Amino acid sequence: MGRALIRPIVIMGAMYAFLKFVLPNIPGSAEIPASLIILYLLLTLSGIIIFETLSAESKDAFWGPMQRFLTGENIGGLQPLRYGILVLFPVLVGWQTYNATAPSDSPPAENRVIHPAPPGEYTGLANPVPKTPENIMQGKGFYAAFCSPCHGANFDGKGPAARGYNPPPANFADPTTIAMLQESYLFWRIKKGGVGLPIEGMPWKSAMPRWELELPDEWIWKIIMGEYDGAHQTPRTWE
Amino acid sequence: MNPEMLTKWLIRWGGTAAMIAVLTAGAGDGVAQESVAVRAALVTGTLPLDDPNAAAWNNAAPAVFPMSPQVHWPERIQQVTVQDLTVRALHDGTQIAVLLEYADPTEDPDDAAAIEFMVGDKKAHFAHGQPMLLVEGGPVNIWYWKSKDNKGVDLWAKGFGTLRPHEHQDVKAKGEYANGKWRVVFSRSLATDHPDEDAQITPGQFINIAFAVWDGRKDDAGQVIEKGSQKAVSxxxxxxAEPPPDYSGYVYAGVAAVLALGFQFVLIRKLKEGQSA
Structure with a gap:
């Protein structure tokens, strides 16, 4: 195979290695999606083809070996490889076509947003109930009565009523739940419940009651205090 | 690679892969993968429309769903008898039969079970399609069976307090109790003439389904414990409903492979013509 062919192969390989292994490790960068890598490689290939076909000599040097390989003239020991590629190409095209056209057997994918954005009126509300030991204790009492059947006596989302619910009740001990949220967010979620979620939260699946129909606001604020204290978490604040 | 080397390579890498598979399987918390879908197999023979113990059910793949006490709205309940529900389904392209199976220590006249579907294109809340605040929801169609009546009731609801039987009753149901287990079969035609009130089942299409079970046992005062909204829910x-086998993917793949082969043939012939010119 001529040098004119080795150079593009080396350039394509180096470009792939750069995009896949070097670029993501540059500070401030990130992993590049496969689709973007393919796009960059196609651009590189286009550049190589334009460059290699600028003159008649370079064009012959570039396409010549490929033509000889495909027609099988004077390629000696590469003949089995040629037959292999000629068989493999239609098989790959058939396989890709099958994958693209075969009907899916899987249930629809569900991309549920666990913490969707709250309505504007529920952002930045401060808890109006003083954080006294009595109020926290009272909040824990309300929590035990109303919330613990699902969210668990240990605030871990593993209450006795939790097992059948999908999505599962939130685990407050997990640092990615209430520790990432403001008290006003919890106030919204407790007050409006599952049916108050926006569409990206898939409200039709949530078993969370709409507690505003049953509990006064003051109890809800106390429950929030009890939850944070019991789960050993602190609310997120905007300093 | 000679055969001896190949064997060693297979043993080494095959063994490593098997170890990784065992270790990753053990990394879970020991809970079996729960089902996400009931798949009604397409059968050619007679459907067991009113026979919960028919041999045909042995060929239907079971799906198991965990159940919870209903806590979404009052009256709530904190504990329920039925913890898991096994569901099987079969269809013949016209009729569908769904078998619910669950453990219940006692046979009571008030034992009951239900299947719920969404009606139409809009999503419905699983609790009787109750209205959602930010999303416009649709109604639900409920297929209900109670031990003492041992028949199906076709119901419709869109929110609490709206549950009512259909004027047209399309659902059949029959339950049989044996060895501490209820087996209840529900049946209906896949499609009905009332798409605004009934769930329509199109083979090949995934739709939502939910379940409810009531253990009709009584407390010491003679009151039924699980009743109304006090029930086990999923x-x-x-x-x-599985569609008929679709071989079109193979046909498209074959056509594409033949076209690719033809492309190669034409390309090489053109290249050879160019070389000889």
Whole structure:
């Protein structure tokens, strides 16, 4: 195979290695999606083809070996490889076509947003109930009565009523739940419940009651205090 | 690679892969993968429309769903008898039969079970399609069976307090109790003439399904414990009547492979013509 062919192969390989292994490790960068890598490689290939076909000599040097390989003239020991590629190409095209056209057997994918954005009126509300030991204790009492059947006596989302619910009740001990949220967010979620979620939260699946129909606001604020204290978490604040 | 080397290579890498598979399987918390969908297999023979113990059910793949006490709205309940529900389904392209199976230590006249579907294109809340605040929801179609009546009731609801039987009753149901287990079969035609009130089942299409079970046992005062909203419920899961086998993917793949082969043939012939010119 001529040098004119080795150079593009080396350039394509180096470009792939750069995009896949070097670029993501540059500070401030990130992993590049496969689709973007393919796009960059196609651009590189286009550049190589334009460059290699600028003159008649370079064009012959570039396409010549490929033509000889495909027609099988004077390629000696590469003949089995040629037959292999000629068989493999239609098989790959058939396989890709099958994958693209075969009907899916899987249930629809569900991309549920666990913490969707709250309505504007529920952002930045401060808890109006003083954080006294009595109020926290009272909040824990309300929590035990109303919330613990699902969210668990240990605030871990593993209450006795939790097992059948999908999505599962939130685990407050997990640092990615209430520790990432403001008290006003919890106030919204407790007050409006599952049916108050926006569409990206898939409200039709949530078993969370709409507690505003049953509990006064003051109890809800106390429950929030009890939850944070019991789960050993602190609310997120905007300093 | 000679055969001896190949054997050693297979043993080494095959063994490593098997170890990784065992270790990753053990990394879970020991809970079996729960089902996400009921798949009604397409059968050619007679459907067991009113026979919960028919041999045909042995060929239907079971799906198991965990159940919870209903806590979404009052009256709530904290504990329920039925913890898991096994569901099987079969269809023949016209009729569908769904078998619910669950453990219940006692046979009571008030034992009951239900299947819920969404009606139409809009999503419905799993609790009787109750209105959602930010999303416009649709109604639900409920297929209900009670031990003492031992028949199906076709119901419709869109929110609490709206549950009512259909004027047209399309659902059949029959339950049989044996060895501490209820087996209840529900049946209906896949499609009905009332798409605004009934769930329509199209083979190949996934739709949502949910379940409810009432253990009709009584407390010491003679009151039924699980009744009305005090029941075991499931979340929404998926249901699909399997479509007839579709071989079109193979046909498209064959056509594409032949076209690719033809392309190669033409390309090489053109290249050879160019070389000889």
């Amino acid at each position: 979340s929404w899961w998926y249901f699909r």
